[in-house]
Amino acid sequence: MKLSRVEVKNLFGVFNHNININNERGITIIIGENGLGKTVILEMIMNFFNKNFYYFNSVTFDELIFEFEDEVIWTVKKEIDDEQSENLLVLLGDNHSESKFLIQSTNLDPQYFMKHATQIGRILGYIRRPTPNRWEDTRSGIIYTAKGLVEKYGNEVPLNYKIGSEIIDAPDWFASRFDKINVTIIETQRIFVLDEHEINPVDTVRKYSNEISERIKSKLAESTDLSSKLDRTYPNRLVSQLKQRENSITDEELNKRLNQLEEKRELMDKVGLIETEKDSNLLKINNPDAVVKDVLMLYIEDSFDKLSIFNDMSEKIALLLRIINSRFKHKKLFTNKEKGFLLKSTVIQNELGTYQDIPIEKLSSGEKNELILFYRLIFNTKENSLILIDEPEISLHISWQNQFMSDLNEIHKLNKLDILIATHSPDIISNNWDLRVELKGVE
Numbered sequence: 026m027k028l029s030r031v032e033v034k035n036l037f038g039v040f041n042h043n044i045n046i047n048n049e050r051g052i053t054i055i056i057g058e059n060g061l062g063k064t065v066i067l068e069m070i071m072n073f074f075n076k077n078f079y080y081f082n083s084v085t086f087d088e089l090i091f092e093f094e095d096e097v098i099w100t101v102k103k104e105i106d107d108e109q110s111e112n113l114l115v116l117l118g119d120n121h122s123e124s125k126f127l128i129q130s131t132n133l134d135p136q137y138f139m140k141h142a143t144q145i146g147r148i149l150g151y152i153r154r155p156t157p158n159r160w161e162d163t164r165s166g167i168i169y170t171a172k173g174l175v176e177k178y179g180n181e182v183p184l185n186y187k188i189g190s191e192i193i194d195a196p197d198w199f200a201s202r203f204d205k206i207n208v209t210i211i212e213t214q215r216i217f218v219l220d221e222h223e224i225n226p227v228d229t230v231r232k233y234s235n236e237i238s239e240r241i242k243s244k245l246a247e248s249t250d251l252s253s254k255l256d257r258t259y260p261n262r263l264v265s266q267l268k269q270r271e272n273s274i275t276d277e278e279l280n281k282r283l284n285q286l287e288e289k290r291e292l293m294d295k296v297g298l299i300e301t302e303k304d305s306n307l308l309k310i311n312n313p314d315a316v317v318k319d320v321l322m323l324y325i326e327d328s329f330d331k332l333s334i335f336n337d338m339s340e341k342i343a344l345l346l347r348i349i350n351s352r353f354k355h356k357k358l359f360t361n362k363e364k365g366f367l368l369k370s371t372v373i374q375n376e377l378g379t380y381q382d383i384p385i386e387k388l389s390s391g392e393k394n395e396l397i398l399f400y401r402l403i404f405n406t407k408e409n410s411l412i413l414i415d416e417p418e419i420s421l422h423i424s425w426q427n428q429f430m431s432d433l434n435e436i437h438k439l440n441k442l443d444i445l446i447a448t449h450s451p452d453i454i455s456n457n458w459d460l461r462v463e464l465k466g467v468e
Contacts, residue, residue: 026205030092051437055447057464063447067413071210079176142171207410234365241362248334274318296342297361408441418450426452
């Protein structure tokens with residue numbers, strides 16, 4: 026289930042914005058002057074569909090409207106209960122008369138939130154506490170209560186707290202649709218995250234390098250299990266195939282499949298998944314008889330089955346390497362199971378005459394931003410998700426900005442994503458002005 030339109034009425038008490046999402050092309054670009062609420066709109070979408078409902082206490086608006094591709098409409102409004110707590114009311118239908126559902130804020134001891142908010146403030150370097158009961162994100166200037174801070178940033182630090190409000194007794198029209206919407210935001214600050222077991226920020230590039238190493242090792246283990254199963258059953262399958270043979274295999278058919286297998290192995294080797302093994306010598310047998318051809322063909326088909334485990338990952342790694350290596354100058358990115366990301370100079374050689382390794386920590390901020398952004402888009406998104414990207418131009422050279430949309434199109438095709446971008450950069454937009462939605466101020 027996809028969103029087709031997002032509308033906000035009276036944002037900040039001033040602005041009315043209507044954004045039609047381009048589901049056909051898969052990419053929509055929001056432009057507009059500073060202060061009109063581009064980033065806030067992305068945050069509103071993300072926080073709603075990730076159950077961070079308390080976020081809305083810090084935003085002034087009258088209505089947030091979601092329209093889906095099947096023309097179903099939800100209207101989200103604030104409602105204050107008898108205890109003066111703000112809740113969210115979701116109305117089904119454009120005339121607000123069909124059904125409604127009240128999402129209630131989680132009621133916990135205020136001291137519970139105060140304790141964890143204080144901890145978050147200490148851990149995150151960009152959070153300051155201007156008053157005893159308020160916390161400020163110095164990057165955005167947004168002020169939070171203790172509970173608001175925990176709801177917003179609790180997932181980024183090691184707290185014994187389940188972040189996100191609980192949805193209780195939701196009607197089917199809400200729950201069945203809500204659970205199918207996957208929304209991820211890629212914010213402007215991408216380079217540092219918090220380690221799961223530490224309170225110090227770690228380099229996101231290093232985190233993702235370790236992550237892709239583990240992904241490769243996991244696939245290799247899966248391939249080993251399948252290989253063992255196929256090898257154990259090979260004799261019986263071969264005998265069965267020989268008994269059922271109807272047409273003999275030609276030399277042309279055998280050569281074609283073997284060449285296809287070698288091409289596939291070369292691709293897997295290129296992206297660091299396996300080491301290439303050449304099987305050309307198999308065809309140097311003089312005039313192989315029909316039985317030998319059957320043996321070889323079953324071996325080839327088994328090899329394809331073993332490699333099929335890597336199909337999805339090899340496509341993703343190949344795309345990541347192609348995008349990154351078209352940008353990075355004087356260095357080239359590789360991947361392998363031991364090191365994850367491996368960088369080599371293309372100009373500086375060591376005393377052995379081989380090109381020198383470059384520590385990933387030596388990447389510039391722009392290079393790190395690019396690698397992080399595209400890794401997340403390629404590897405850390407679910408198919409048919411809505412991806413929100415805030416200011417992708419940060420730290421990027423103009424030539425990289427010009428390439429951005431063509432690369433994004435490739436990722437959209439591979440992962441079947443819908444992407445909503447907020448940007449100030451005409452170079453990001455490039456020739457894609459038909460994808461833009463311009464936010465207007467009060468004239």
